[in-house]
Amino acid sequence: MWKALNKGRRASVLYAAITFVVLLVITQLLVYQRYSSVRKNEFNELMNELDDTRDQLGVILDHNLSSATTVSILYKQSRTLTWFDSVAKELLAMNKAIDVVYFVDKDLVVTHVYPLQGNETVRGFNLLSDPYRRAEAKLALSQDKIVFGGPYDMLQEKGKAISGRLPLFEAGKFIGGSVVVTKLSTIRKRMPELENKGKEFVYQLSKVNVLTGKREYFFDGYRPQKNWETSIYMPRGNWILYVAYADGFIAHKTIILLSIFGLLFSAMGAVFIYFKTYAKLHLEATVTEKTHDLCERMKELSTIYEINEILKDERQSTDIAFSRVVKAMPPGWQYPDICAARIVVGDDEYKTDNCADTKYKMRAPLNFMDERAGYIEVGYVTDRSPGGKDPFLKEEQQLLNSIAESIEVYYNKKFSRDRMARSEATLRSMVEACPVGVLLCDKDFRIVAINSTMAADYPVNTGRNIGVGDNFIEVLLPERREYVTGIFKAVMDDLEQVEYEVAYPKGEETVYFNINVAPVVINGEAIGVCLVGVDITSRKRLQLEHQRIIRDLMEHMSTAVEFARVLTDKVREPLEKIPLQADRAKDEKNDEQRAVLLDDIKQSAEYVTGFIRDMQEALMEKKGKPRYPTKGSEGNAG
Numbered sequence: 001m002w003k004a005l006n007k008g009r010r011a012s013v014l015y016a017a018i019t020f021v022v023l024l025v026i027t028q029l030l031v032y033q034r035y036s037s038v039r040k041n042e043f044n045e046l047m048n049e050l051d052d053t054r055d056q057l058g059v060i061l062d063h064n065l066s067s068a069t070t071v072s073i074l075y076k077q078s079r080t081l082t083w084f085d086s087v088a089k090e091l092l093a094m095n096k097a098i099d100v101v102y103f104v105d106k107d108l109v110v111t112h113v114y115p116l117q118g119n120e121t122v123r124g125f126n127l128l129s130d131p132y133r134r135a136e137a138k139l140a141l142s143q144d145k146i147v148f149g150g151p152y153d154m155l156q157e158k159g160k161a162i163s164g165r166l167p168l169f170e171a172g173k174f175i176g177g178s179v180v181v182t183k184l185s186t187i188r189k190r191m192p193e194l195e196n197k198g199k200e201f202v203y204q205l206s207k208v209n210v211l212t213g214k215r216e217y218f219f220d221g222y223r224p225q226k227n228w229e230t231s232i233y234m235p236r237g238n239w240i241l242y243v244a245y246a247d248g249f250i251a252h253k254t255i256i257l258l259s260i261f262g263l264l265f266s267a268m269g270a271v272f273i274y275f276k277t278y279a280k281l282h283l284e285a286t287v288t289e290k291t292h293d294l295c296e297r298m299k300e301l302s303t304i305y306e307i308n309e310i311l312k313d314e315r316q317s318t319d320i321a322f323s324r325v326v327k328a329m330p331p332g333w334q335y336p337d338i339c340a341a342r343i344v345v346g347d348d349e350y351k352t353d354n355c356a357d358t359k360y361k362m363r364a365p366l367n368f369m370d371e372r373a374g375y376i377e378v379g380y381v382t383d384r385s386p387g388g389k390d391p392f393l394k395e396e397q398q399l400l401n402s403i404a405e406s407i408e409v410y411y412n413k414k415f416s417r418d419r420m421a422r423s424e425a426t427l428r429s430m431v432e433a434c435p436v437g438v439l440l441c442d443k444d445f446r447i448v449a450i451n452s453t454m455a456a457d458y459p460v461n462t463g464r465n466i467g468v469g470d471n472f473i474e475v476l477l478p479e480r481r482e483y484v485t486g487i488f489k490a491v492m493d494d495l496e497q498v499e500y501e502v503a504y505p506k507g508e509e510t511v512y513f514n515i516n517v518a519p520v521v522i523n524g525e526a527i528g529v530c531l532v533g534v535d536i537t538s539r540k541r542l543q544l545e546h547q548r549i550i551r552d553l554m555e556h557m558s559t560a561v562e563f564a565r566v567l568t569d570k571v572r573e574p575l576e577k578i579p580l581q582a583d584r585a586k587d588e589k590n591d592e593q594r595a596v597l598l599d600d601i602k603q604s605a606e607y608v609t610g611f612i613r614d615m616q617e618a619l620m621e622k623k624g625k626p627r628y629p630t631k632g633s634e635g636n637a638g
Helices: 002-078 084-094 131-143 184-190 251-275 280-312 318-328 394-433 452-462 478-494 537-587 591-622
Strands: 100-104 110-114 147-153 160-170 173-183 201-208 215-217 229-234 239-245 339-345 348-351 361-367 373-380 437-442 447-450 498-506 509-522 525-535
Touching: 002 084, 002 100, 002 160, 002 173, 002 184, 002 201, 002 229, 002 239, 002 251, 002 280, 084 100, 084 110, 131 147, 131 160, 160 184, 173 184, 280 318, 280 394, 318 339, 318 348, 318 394, 361 394, 373 394, 437 452, 452 498, 452 525, 478 498, 478 509, 478 525, 509 537, 537 591
Parallel strands: none
Antiparallel strands: 100 110, 100 173, 147 160, 160 173, 201 215, 201 239, 229 239, 339 348, 339 373, 361 373, 437 447, 437 525, 498 509, 509 525
């Protein structure tokens, strides 16, 4: 009996060990597959975050580069620095990523600083006096281009900063250079994610010290750990940018828990087998059932994986993709040899060769962004249900729902991409057919698109050809370049459109255009400008003619008012005198005295008549008409 018990115990241990190994291998394979997928997704997510962070940091460096270049160009042209403070002030106002602007002479001594307040200790500082700065200054001189150095301890206050140095050479000889300084605190302010506080990702910049050969880090907190982050080299400053998941955000750490769970599950299975050894039939049934379930889950996972791989190919047409998906579905079901599948979308149908109408089927709905609807269906062409039960497993309905969801995601993504492509084509055709001139420029004011109206009219009005790839500022007439550059920069900085008028002489006439410049904005940042020019010559001429008519009318009104004022002043007294003299003559008894009064009345009347005639002649001469005939001349004599 003991021998039988020992033999049974040994058999139980053997069965338990086999079960443990099999379950452990299966679970760990599943865990590894999950780990590979999660790790790949994490890597892609880190690379996207790294690219975004590099681009944001690159914008700051681009601002520094443009400012340093501006100072250097102005110095090279004028060979004086009388303009330094005003230009530096404007550069700091335009580029918020810059804190201080320096200029050093040929001996690398800082001669000019803006702003001077708070930076008094910097002026007169010799870069060669500090070994670290001297080494990086020599590196900038050797490369003859802007080189970003640091981080340095700032001379005027606590904290660290980076600097961009742009040397100037004349006939191969160093004559000075411009330096732009950005504090690390300013970089954090512009890129708050670098603070590494409670975020999903942590960031770091590092550089090898040219003196010590040791790697130094810009920010406190995170230190890169091998195999747990991704990085990229930034040649402008010989820096390495790191991005990693913060503690508590690394998804693949949960894989360890899944692996432990698989180990425990395997151990539990082994213990279960061990204690159930004596019930051989029950044990065999249990093992068969569990193995079958695991195989079914593996089949389902493999099917989902294969279908996802099919739908990853965005170059294929929808018809090809759905046909391939239909063929990949049957192996994921319990009885693949009698399984048929089909996908119905509107009037389109995709099905396997053995597809037929049957009562043993299951469906999942499909709903797409373009308001098309349909369903995905799986069925058995013959009856294989045990004891009249449902031949489908409950997990298989979940599998079908997952496939339907993957199809919806694929279709909607493809539909959105196609709709965007059609919208872009429509927009291009609308711009091309537009009767007004339209052109698009990038942030460097280089033309990336232009319609035929602008391409044809601009050379006629300015005598300069224009096309895609040209710098719009350079093809402008020289006297307009500074004005238009200021408008373009204001539009991109303020993100608001600007409207103005421009006139071009054309023979003896002048043509007028209304120009509208608007920013092209993505994610709150201007990536270029759109310029629209409308010919307003006819409207302008009407406006000028209207102003001329109003001016002439006002002149005539002024003349009439002046005439009325003078007439009133000159004839008031004679007119008032006539009725008084008439009353006196009526009452006068003396004939001689009455004759004097009547003669006085006659003189007053002649005076008024003559004055009015003179005023009429003056008005007619002013209007360019011939004078009225005077008394005694040919024609009207009086």
